[in-house]
Amino acid sequence: EQYKIVSRLTHSPGLSTLARSSLLCSSSGLRGLHVTAACCKNRAARIRIGKGNKPLTYEQALHPHHIGHCKGWLSQHTSNLKGEEGAADRTVEDVFIRRFMFGTFHGCLANEIVLKRRGNVLIVCTIMLQKMIPQKIYFLIGYSEWLLSHLYKCPVKLEIQTLQDKAVYKYI
């Protein structure tokens, strides 16, 4: 939420003005506080419009309230169904894996990471830019799979696709 607070400091010159003013009075001087109504703008996952030169992917262009209508889900697992457990654990794992991938392949990710769980296998799908030589990417893929498998004690598979440039949906 954003509060726009405008504060005005007024100093009373004499006793006559003190008597007349209806603002908060203290023994020495006057201070006034004027507050406007809060402007409760939603800022979740929204990139504010600019001059028209900022490229946006489909994922960034559609806001969170479009999930289920024009957007799909980035992470899929059965824990959110009725009678199933482990939703919180899966969410925490998702957050960790996204940060891990963002850091390991820094600057190379073209879009968000899609996580799919099939049984106990975790499949991490990414689209990458061709910024590093393939050998480096192969090493990082092996490193990520090995490390994540050992961290979570379940098979982790990486499915990488590469692009020259990001797929632009619109310019903001």
Place this chain on the structure above:
Amino acid sequence: MESTAKKRRCSFNKDWETTYHWVKPVQGDSQRVFCEVCQSSFSVSHGAPERSGREFGSRKPRREEGEPRTEKMPLDQDWTAVYPAATPFRAGSVPLPVRMGYPMKGGVPPEKKGNLELIKIPNFLHLTPAAIKKHCEALKPFCTEWPSALDTDAKCDEHFPIKVECTDYVSSGLSVRNPSARIVQLKVKLSILNLDDHARKKMLKLVGERYCKDTDVLTITTDSCPLRQQNYDYAQYLLTVLYHESWKTEAWEAEKTVADMEEYSWEGSPSQKNIMDMLLRMKVAGEGEGEEVQEQLLARSEVQEYKDSVTRLKNEGDNESSVLQYKEAVKKVFNL
């Protein structure tokens, strides 16, 4: 090029083109040069291309990305080889002109290249009819025919009266195990078991809630052991023990009181005593005392009818037909 006293940014110098053959100016930006070897531009604001540390010597040119596999796919290829198992959507492997996404105003949905929406959704490209045929062919050697003698439900019940039910759970998570999979439910109809009157009554008392009167089914649910095999063995053991115990007669069973009885029995009840006394007083059978009179009275049809109606009332409860029957029986006894 770079002054030591006053720092200023370097810009493109024409001499570089002769010194380094791979250098080309970038339009619109004098601070950058374009390297033809690696097909990319870099900044030279900190010095000459040589000093920037890059492009020293011949470097392997950046490899062009090849054309996607879809261009080379023949029309009659084996699709089950392209997608043998469940894998996310790959734009370069699927030769279909698929588009997905909400279109921009006056535009079309975004194409499949780099489309995250197509990757998000589960696809069934690995389950084409050809693939399913292959799966069936692979599974056939392990399957046997259903026995032709068991063609009706009744026959199945007759030959396999005990039914065991277990549930397997499929979910996604770190572990495939589900603790609820250990529960075993065993169902059997009591009419199958060879029980006489006493054994049946004792079995019902032992079993309590687990017996359903309407369907005559005894359900034993076991979940106290950690493994399904153990729970199954325990359920079988329970059934065996219940059967054998209900046939045995213990010494303390002789202390069964009227309150323990499951059904109402008229012989020896207050109702019998009352009606005997009343009939004797009415002198229906004529003069005479003793056992023979009692037997004679009992043998009378009205008394039998009365006995039936009272038993029915007590066992079934008060419904219209049983009360009416009682009324008729009483009227007959009193000759009304």
